[in-house]
Amino acid sequence: MELTLRVNGTLYELDVDPRVTLLDLLREQLGLTGSKKGCDHGQCGACTVLAGGRRIVACLALAVSYDGASVTTIEGLEDHPLQRAFVEHDAFQCGYCTPGQLMSAIGYLAEGGTADPDAIREGMSGNLCRCGAYVNIVAAIGEVA
């Protein structure tokens, strides 16, 4: 099926099988491998991207149903304050969940999320970190909020 998608400012006209998820489209067809495939069931948040400015899990999004949407992935960030805060606070270890954590944190702040640690933990509960960098992730987001 034909599909038009704006990703990180670039307009793509694509032809996709209706079974293809937005995550697979980004990674396999557009080569944007920053968005990670973790659980592929919407539970880990590693695939979090912004669609229309709002955070979603790309693994549960059929690409065809996002026809015409504007998507931002981790590749679309340029020296974002959250990126610097993650580095300063050592808010990752292996880094696999980090793109999803960052995109989700951007969404969280856009939703009016505050610097309150409890609110950050609740607001970021859709992003898992198997290395357990949560304490520093909360601190990094809190600094930017």
Next chain:
Amino acid sequence: MRPFEYSRAADVASAVGAGRAGARYLAGGTNLVDLMRLGVETPDRVVDVGRLGLDEVTETDGGGVRIGAGVRMSDLAAHPLILERYPVVSQALLAGASGQLRNMATIGGNLLQRTRCVYFQDVSKPCNKRAPGSGCPAIEGEHRGLAILGHSDACVATHPSDLAVALAALDAIVQLAGGRTVAMPGLHRLPGDDPSRDTVLEPGDLIVGIELPPPLSGPQRYRKVRDRASFAFALVSVAAAVDGSDVRLALGGVAHVPWRCFTAEEALRGGASFEQAADAELADARPLRDNGFKLTLARNLLVRTLDDLTHT
């Protein structure tokens, strides 16, 4: 994922026209896409109902509020009319899923999500809900999170929605395309000997909206107990709403349906204590081997929530 034909409906009439048996309506996709990938759902046609314009929250002439079926969970939870007049709805929505999923999932889809029983989601296992007549391994197996009320020899699954529990307490009306309505908690059905049917809807039925009756006069609360503090399904939850001297109560996580507590409500009207009312509601509970704790939890949750709401 099995191949399917995809179409995007331009209006409600064409959606319903395409939504025959064997088809599935796609809204947020957060449950359906997952189940399709697992092979649990194998529609030959997927009808995208995401652009039907059913995304408004408006006041009704009768003093209530109408919610379009396509409104996202996050948008409804933050809507001023809901926060001000139906706080139990907002609390229930925010107690469910994650920030990302709430931005995707819709109100109509939320009510129609399927059970998270592990056997239902695993196509290598028998399951009477997924494959009628194949059996129910949950009765003797992994059932810690499953039903204590209203279950049958065929199915002990629970309905996972938090929103449905709040809507059941508020007597919300589910509006279907074509004008038919179903009053909560009547949308969902007990499993009986046909657990394949979660609801009273027929193939092709499309939820287009929810109507909330005029707001009640007293405080409201949604309280959810789960294994971790966030992003987990309820072990037991309660929605409670005070209306003058009356109380509306519903339990989640305990049955195949959002469990409206008519017995407890009646007992309270008759002067029963909170403990007596909770015991009356749970008198017919039949816990399974590993979920007897839910009985204590449900009783304590009912009593404590009633206590909190009436001593503010």
